[in-house]
Amino acid sequence: MADTKREIERKYESDDSGLPDLTGVAGVAGIVDKGTAELDATYYDTSDLRLAAASITLRRRTGGHDAGWHLKLPVGPGVRDEIQAPLSDTVPDELAGLVRARVREGQLVPVVRLRSDRDLRDLVAADGRQLAEVGVDTVRAERLFGGEGTAQWTEIEVELADGEDQRILDKVEKRLRKANVRPSKSASKLARALAETRGGHPRPKDEPAEPVTAGDHVLAYVRAQRDAIVDLDPAVRQDAEESVHDMRVATRRLRSTFKSFPKVLDRKVTDPIGDELKWLAGELGVGRDQEVLAERLDTVLDDLPATLVHGPIQDRLATWSKAEYGGARRRLLGVLDSARYLTLLDTLDAVVADPPVLKAAAKKPKKAKKPKKAEKVLAKAVRKDFAKVAALIEEAMEQPPGTDRDLGLHEARKKAKRTRYAAEAAGPALGSPAKALTKAMKSLQGLLGDHQDSVMVRVTLGELSAVAHAAKENTFTYGLLYGREERRAEEVEAALPEEWEAIKGSMDV
Template sequence: MADSKREIARTYETTGAARLPDLTRVAGVASVVHRGAIALDAVHYDTEDLRLTAGSLALCQRTGGPDAGWHLTFTVAPDTRDDLRAPPSDTLPRSLARLLRSRVRDGALVPVVRLLGTRDVHHLNGADGTLLAEVSVDTVRAERPDGGGTTAAWTTIEAVLADDGDPALLDLVGRRLRRAGAHPSTAPSGLARALAATDPDRLPPNARAGGAPGPAAPADAGDHVLAYLRAQTEAIVALDPAVRRDLPDSVHRMRVATRRLRSALRTYRKILDRNVTDPVGDELKWLAAELGAGRDQEVLDARLRAALDDLPRTLALGPVRARLRIWSTARRRGSGARVLAALDGERYLALLDRLDALLAEPPLLPAASGAPGRALPRAVLKEYARLAARVDRARDLPPGHDRDLALHDVRKAAKRARYAAEAARPALGKPAERFAGRMKELQTLLGDHQDSVVARDALRDLAVRAHAAGETSFTWGLLHGREEATAAARERRLPEVWRRASRPKLRRAWEG
């Protein structure tokens, strides 16, 4: 796997021969050490239609200097980036190529611009010699890889915070630089600036100085639904590299985007032709299942560990933690590999292509051209009616297995109603926001109930295994009883939460 480094940095533009001001006047900086100049030579790669640049990614191979090799940079947040590095090679290393798959797919990566120049490096040190930040003056020339076309040259100053440094230092450094005549760069990146100078017509709008112009306001119901679908599709594509890097919560977030997308396709069948969207929904269901291979076990493990932590030590009899660890490891084995296998498969790429095609040529029905204030509430209220029917059915059942299954169905219906309202919120405003909030409250309550059901099954299995190994099963039985009490408490709260979720005035606000 490539080495990864997170950097917090700010870039400033200057004119003429740039000179750094005296940065020892910055609070906390005791000395500025000149580290010399480094030659810059980097060839940047992208697809012909600049998909990486449009997604705020940059891929280059640098020649010479201490950081020679392949660099893949992700913009994490304003002023924050992840730089993944791999050794020099004639071809892009597989460890980096996999991280680009959701965007590049079957396309080819080609050189798009070459940056040459020098980097004059200075270290800002504290009183004890600790590195606080690195400030460099970069003199850059951009040219087309084929040597033809327009060239451009500029000078920038970049301040990069040291590992574990205080970001407030960059504020102080920036203040000194601005007083010396520099100003914050308006270009999203050095690559974007180079492309703007050498091939401006090719640059994606969101990579231009000042960013892309805001999208046109949705005019009809179809516009609103498509905007929601587009946002969820982009979330899947953007989260793909994070899942492959095993970043915290990335699998969960990608799974949620997948479910939201599928839910919207099902809810808004009066707006989008289901003959086209149903097969896409089936593939989204498959992807969500693959992403959930390890996530559900992860949630269960956390619940059982927390339950053990909550017990008095005198009630944790036998090797319960070791038993839980062995049991959990066996159940989770291979789940991560399963997720990666799905993302590396052709079925996943085909799904992404189908989503792109659906957004490019949406199968809109006549209702799509209707006013959003009429078409969208009808779809959301239809989900509400389905939810209400499931609530009535669950409440008519006696406590037990069948009622647990029915309450799980209620939870899924509440989630679908919530997603429907979230998709409609830009058009319907506060009523949709309030409704989604109440659906989330109901979903959370019944989610805890369902987690308790799953935990009880797991605790029974652990008790059986412990007994077979000659261990006491007392602790597992005790936790089982606690989970039964938790589920009962959630069921007692259900009528109150449902009353809030089903207030008629919410419905009247939309139907009126």
């Protein structure tokens, strides 16, 4: 089983003079010499260096205290999550799975070998705890695939100890700069090795020009959601908090964009992709919807006085939640490993690389003083989506309380999401009016989401109550919670007209 740790480090250029004197760095009471380690690492990537292009490194390393397989995923500047697995001859399945959204049908091959002599020291506080580890690495790089040649250099790494304040890194850097030691130009040893040996380099990331046309604006949003899906894939596989929700949102944003801008992107191309995105969002929702319901039920149950909790309801809720979650989790992992999912990712790449932009949406404005064509096209699409929300809200509120109103408000919530995402996509072109609409739709979506959660909680309570009744358990608490959820829905419905009038009054797109 792989282990994960957060790695916070900084790299610096060095010469043969070694490590400058770090005594006197504020907060550092002592420097402990840990000797020299000999490290031998082979880095794996695809033939076109897809992992390196995403600042991901996968290596098999011997030597040192952490010999084994290491996968490093970027979190932010100087911050990576390192997933470690035991030493083996082939890439561990778990690590291969975490990069599958990048590798897809490609093969992982050895691309670079790095052998390093690492001179290690610990920076310690007055109480003896480790603040950071400093290493001076003499590195010898050898290209194994996609090129040839060797390179050699020396660098300094300063890695923060677990749980310590990052400000110690700033203090160390200040001392290093005084000694004319500068931050490394390369983010990783692998990046430097690829740059300094002959052969291919990672494909450059898409860096589109400043958006001008309607097509430019919509495609920028499409690209961002495509990137979010791929970036979130490892986190979803690791069951990181909110990762499933975030990937589902990116999937919905992408599908909504295809639907909201039919005058920009050719629907003959995007409609089939939208169907696949709907499938993926549904699979992501199997576990996510159950998770939301479980959290809601736990919350409302915790709010009840103990005297009103009758029967083994907590145990039944826990059993239900665990059973539902386990099945959903296994199913989702199967989806992420499926050919259908990987084909969808390939299709999204193709849309970004060769966008199906309609001719009218690709036109650039002829006169700068006149309203831009892009603004007209985008504003019209956003207004159209807003009109659908308005019709659904008003139609739903005309229905008597009950199933028809519940269904109507649920549809309005879905269209509010779509309008919000359309306004987000159009935001850079339309400015503050689009931002205001985005905020209003988010608020409306939240209100209607509370209503829909209440509907689904009542359905779940009814099902659990029936099972409890069959087991001859006391069902009083189920009924009490059901009644409270009914009142909650009534409160949302009572607040909705005023909220809606305020939104209509602020509409200025």
